Amino acid sequence: MRILIKKSKNLYWGFGITVLWFLLCGVDRSGSTSPSFNTADLETANLFQSMPPPSTWPISFWIALFILVFGSIGGFFGIKYLREKQAQDELDAIIDEQAQLGLDTELENKNIEQEARDFLEEMCGTSDPVDLFPIISSNELFEEKAEEYKNSERFREEGLSQLYDLRRSLEFSIKNPEVPFLNTQMLEKGLKLECKITHKSRNVIFMTSILDANESHLYIKPPSVKKRPANLKQFPSIHCRLRRSNDADYEFDLEIVNQLIDEMNAVILKQTSVINKMTIRESERIPMEMEMNFQRVSEAQYDLEHKFEAEEQERDRVTSLIRDMSAGGMKIQMDDLQGLTKGDVLVFHLPRASLRRDLAASLTNIVPRGGMNDLHFKFRDIDTITKMKINQYLHRATKNMEAKAS
Secondary structure: OHHHHHHHHHHHHHHHHHHHHHHHOOOOOOOOOOOOOOHHHHOHHHHOOOOOOHHHOOHHHHHHHHHHHHHHHHHHHHHHHHHHHHHHHHHHHHHHHHHHHHHHHHHHHOOOOHHHHHHHHHHHOOOOHHHHHHHHHOHHHHHHHHHHHHOOOOOOOOHHHHHHHHHHHOOOOOOOOOOOOOOHHHOOOOOEEEEEEEEOOEEEEEEEEEEEEOOOEEEEOOOEEOOEEOOOOOOOEEEEEEEOOOOOEEEEEEEEEEEOOOOOOOEEEEOOOOOEEOOOOOOOOEEEEEEEEEEEEOHHHHHHHHHOOOOOOOOEEEEEEEEEEOOOEEEEEEOOOOOOOOOOEEEEOOOOOOOOOOEEEEEEEEEEEOOEEEEEEEEOOOOHHHHHHHHHHHHHHHHHHHHHHO
């Protein structure tokens, strides 16, 4: 490109000087047969005097002048275009180099082998690092390309296992809080799920874990009925729910494909990308009016009983009204504090929540309000399953309130 620009400039200046030389040369056009041009005509005194008037200039001169003017303009813009193209080519080269460097670094950091890199290019239909780098940086773009690949002529059955492994290697999984939960292919072996099936007009809820998974199916452990694995093959689908730490609860329905007859009796479920992100989060409180009987215990005594398995002491009874609740805590309202102070722990049973043990909540703040007191509590020592059940309880309470309002 640099050589082309240089040659264009040399040609442009050479042409201009030649035409200018003819223009300034004094030529006698009196009709004499003998040449009238000599070196003296180039002297300053004779240069313009020897030139004939413009009306006598031949057409060839005007053609040459036209070529000179428009050639100069064309040459100017041509050189400008070539320079801009050169600059753009250099910029593109820098972008390609940086994209390749970023791509190689990212793939090396995630220990992506060459075989997986080759499949990435096959799946995306390109080897251009500018196109590949955004795909390995965003699971939304990755899943778009994955679906496009499955529906393309490039698709092959062996690619499904490579696609599943590549997603894991790129850390596009439910355990990565920096990526959105887009499909159940992001779930991993060992993950706990809260499941629900409807049997004889009753909702049966059970906890299970993922035994195995691939790009097409999930394998889960069935619940036990009378110490034997339940037969879930008779049901069309199963409703699943999980809680993602510091994010939200998610719900999805999975079609039951089959159930293995082996030691684990694993239930085979079809993967899905239809995910419902729940509106209830730990920070969101659901308003309610529920009278509750609590047991009060000091923080020190509670720690002794639960951390060191000390003997349970007699507890004071406290009755109050629960005003709102979330998966992380609650607010109660009292006119008389009944001796409660910050740090005290209230223990209570939440009815119809299917909890295996009572809840405990520590008093974090007391806010006087119009002759009443708002007492804010934070739940203590609750695991993921308990949080999920509280969220389910609150979800049902919300639906009941909406039904009554309508």
